[in-house]
Amino acid sequence: MKLGVLTFLLPSLALISTSLSPAAAADPLEGSAAAAWKPRPATYGVSVEKDVELTMSDGVVLRADIRRPADDDGTPAAGRFPVLLTQNPYNKNLASAGGDYFVQRGYVTVQTDVRGTGSSAGQWDSFGDREQKDGLEVANWATSKARPWSNGELGLWGASYMAINQFFTAAQHPRGLKAMFPIVPAGDIYRDVVASGGQIDAGFIPLWLGLVTGSGLVPPAVNETKPEATLLTLLQHAGGALGFQVPMLATAALAGDAAYDGPFYTKRSPLSVVDEIDVPTFVTAGQYDIFQRGAPMLFDRMQRNGVDTKLLIGPWTHAEAATGAGLEGSGINNLDEMALRWFDTHIKGTPDPALDTDVAPVTYHEIGSGTWRTQRSWLGSEVEAETYALGSALKPTGGDSVAPLPVQGLCSRSTSQWTAGAAAIPGCTTDNRVNDALGVSYETSPATTDLAVSGPINADLSISTTGTDGLVSVSVEDVAPDGAVDRITGGWQTLRHRAVTDSKSRRLDGQVIQPWHPFTREAEQAVTPGEIYRVPVEVFPTGAVIKKGHRLRVTVHSYDAPHLLPNVKQLARGAAGVLTVHHTKTNPSTLVLPVRR
Template sequence: MKFKGLGGAWVLSVAAVLAGCGGQDPTTTGASGSAGGSVSASQADNGPSFSTLGTRTSTARQVPITKGNGQKWFDYDRPVDFPGVTALPTQYIKMSDGAELAATISLPAKADGTAADGKFPVILIQTSYNKRVGSYVPALGGADPYLVQRGYATVVVDVRGTGNSDGVWRAFDEREQQDYGEVVNWVANQAWSNGSIGVYGVSYLGITAMLTASQGNPAVKAAFPIVPIGDGYRDIVFTGGQVNPTFIPLWLGLVTGLGSVPFDSLQTDPQKGLTQIVQHLLSAVNDFQGPTIVKAVTGDSNTAYDGDFWKTRSPLEVAKNVKVPTFVVGGLHDLFQRSEPLWFENLKQNTTTKLLIGPWTHIQAGGVPSDGLPADAVPAMNHIELMWFDQYLKGMNAKADSVPNVTQFVQGYGHYVSTSNWPHPNMQATALYLHGDNSLSANQPVAGEQSNTILQAPVFGLCSLSTSQWTAGIAGFVPLPCFSEDTFNQIPSANFRTPVLADDLYLNGPIEADVWISTTSLDASLSVRVSDYDPATGKSLAITNGLLTASHRAVDDTRSRFINGLRIQPWHPFTQAAVQPVNMNEPMLLPVEIFPTSAMIPKGHQLQISIASSNLPQGLPPLVTLVKGAVGVVTILNDDKHVSKVVLPVVPNTALK
């Protein structure tokens, strides 16, 4: 990467940084929760190395850098085996506690519409959105005729407390997870099942797939999760310590609205159906949905802070137990953008794992209105699914293991690019520093550089990429330019830009912003956006962003990710014990985790870092914290004693060719 109109020595210093030379940042201490950014000398002296990101139960690990494997995409398809599809009457699966879960079974059919003879491998889908609704909206849980006609039975189950199933819904709690294993045992022993099961689904359905796969039942042979969550707390519900005010109420309302009506029961047993409606609605109001929202907003210690409640609802914690071949699908602007590459990173050591990330919001990844495939040799999604299940459920030589390990759409480049690993094997962590003149460069700030101030208020970001992203893409149907451009959000932000790029800049991986601030309030928040700024038009296109509450700034370096000596992904504990005081007008460092991306900023443009005091679509502090920091002024410090920087995942742009 080179910048226009700059002296040769300065360009060489940038090149040195981008090459990963001299990776240590002399201004940082590496202490947990401090100005962390460097690793120990013993780690740094080993040369360039990658570390993983830890979890609640595991620390980060050093891993070797593996290079490309030359794998290529190919299309996979085959003729139908059966002319039709038939659905059996609703079946009820009795759980060990007596609750009955409703299931729809779709089987390959003969020309006369009757079920075909024989036993079939099974695609298992477990949904909270009502299987009857899924029959009309497949992403919510419906059989795909394309797969059924090629010799697969499909079982769609309403999880406990939703749809036509008994019980109380508590979103992935221990009892629901126990149900998954009991459902697998039932499916494996049915007359139409050959005992070979693949778990599949979009969103909630993908999460149930991964939790089911983690239980190690030998009947489960493969997994194909589309946009699955990894960490319930960090991914979305309390990103940066702030509760999501857009998607979470929308989601809880969706489960309540769709899952409360037992269509099948009302038809076959009206009394049972009416009882289920009352049970589902009362549990929503009194047991889970309503109380959970109240607890989150009011800062309940067991909900607003990380702990056992969120550990149970964070499938990455049990990723080590997943041993079956798994194909993970994610989106650059998905709700679970943070964890989808982490799934690949955690699973690849256990089993054959592939990762595909498209230019999608949540609903786009589920094919609403379209996922845009095939494109750039990446086949249609159902062709990929068929290839995966043919290989690992039917034992056919579909060559599913020979497609690229990682395929990502690169924003700004406009194409899918494949490689062997995530993080990208050629990526190096690169620090660029914030300056008082609003520039962003490889030069560290010096004494006397001016600070920048921003207004402290919880209402910024209302019309932004975040509005589209955190409504699962629904708001994106409204044709407002601010849902893709960051221009509007530059107004309340402090904006830092590199000089004009003389070459393309390719970013691929997680990002960290280490920002020194002081505040006139008793707490504060930082929203840090990364965007592509076009100086010719004055417009900036959003790429990714991060969010952090100042009192949650503590970092556990043993679980954070370091690459070539720089911390590039901080691990915040977010526990009540880890909360740090915020003193008025006292400098403090906020290490902000910015969600991973793959993007190219073209030559002639500038990389822009925009810092604001809030991002309302993504997060709002719980009430007690909000009151402490609702109004005031945040000062961004960038001098020799308070070195603010952004650590970028830079990949040579030759990797795009």
């Protein structure tokens, strides 16, 4: 472990700083071997059968679109084919997940509207017990011998929600499942997105619930033989919104059960079932994705369990990751081709001895260099812990105050990230200087050599407040020689949820690199105004380099709008109190980084 110092940014103070310690830069993926692999050309047309009814074991009817390989005249091709299943909550008639690329190359795709959405009956409850059971039943329906177009072999494919439900379906071991290709899945619903650090996500969650609700209230396809069923489906969707979406938002805002972690979120978190999965899985993630935290954790768990798995992390927000643009230089041409290669290998059994040499276990786009890097594992032997002290430890008392300004976070990359790429303020996404001026920043001297970081980060801070609760928002940044500030990643932590479960925290070289907080009612700890508390802040994982001549900066705020907002209980407790960051010998504040060797 090496120790450096990030000094307090205030020109009138003559504080001591040390330069960044050397860190070996990784070799970029050459991609020459991958270029030798060529995708199969399209050999079929596409035949579509809309709104096929699938009756679940409880009598609820789901509807699916079935896309089959077709002959030149448009009629379905003879024979049986492997099936790719996608389960869509956004109304397949409005936002189809596609899949024709695979159909044209000899796969059948089955895309359902999940229960309570689109044209499917019932009420939606977002990955609840019944929806998870639907996944198993639909998968077994698609691989049944009764389907004249299915050869009994199955793959799972799709992005976001359609990536998350792959894990719940696969964990139930449906008949014929051979491979998965989840694009930007969540791992831990509560910590990844619902309440990062213990405050409710006000940027993405309302937007997402509105999308599901709105698309579910579009009148479904009319059943000409049973028109009353169409009306009943629409009424069920409306009832679901009133019975699930609206109460969930209200309960979270009012500090009810939905504001805390517990069985509800555990049931809906793929990390709770990932150990049951044993089929080859290719995970795609984004550096600026809303599931930035959880997707690499899923890969890591599967790799440690011995599952054949790979991880691709691109320079994407949530919306951008679904298209996978900008893969030049990665050794992967595009996501459809990579998925075809994955499915051909693991479903069709097509020999591909170069796959593992062409595509590393981990491939990520490095922030700061724009280079694609590779690793053998996630947070493994290729990184070591390196610790930096925030500020000067020579100060015997006091600290640096952070005023509670509800606009903190607005002019930053955080706004774009936590609206899934839907919103951004011009000039703020790529330069954090305006936002940093609203908080307190610490930074190193210009780096004398490149500092490469890969993995989660721990900002272990000593904090006091004038209130009885509050949020610590941490940004880890790259400062260019011209003063431009690139926000690499961030982390958040409410003071009352500062308790850490050591057995669930991740360590590197004996240092806590990823603290795990319980976020339950029982784990809440009181906050006394003026008292100093140790607050480990989990900073979401990244792959980045601080180039020679650049500076590493850490900035602390007490808000991250519009991403996170306090609930009514947090407001009543004084969540808008003034924070103080302490950095004395008695109460130090440090940053623990996973530095590439």
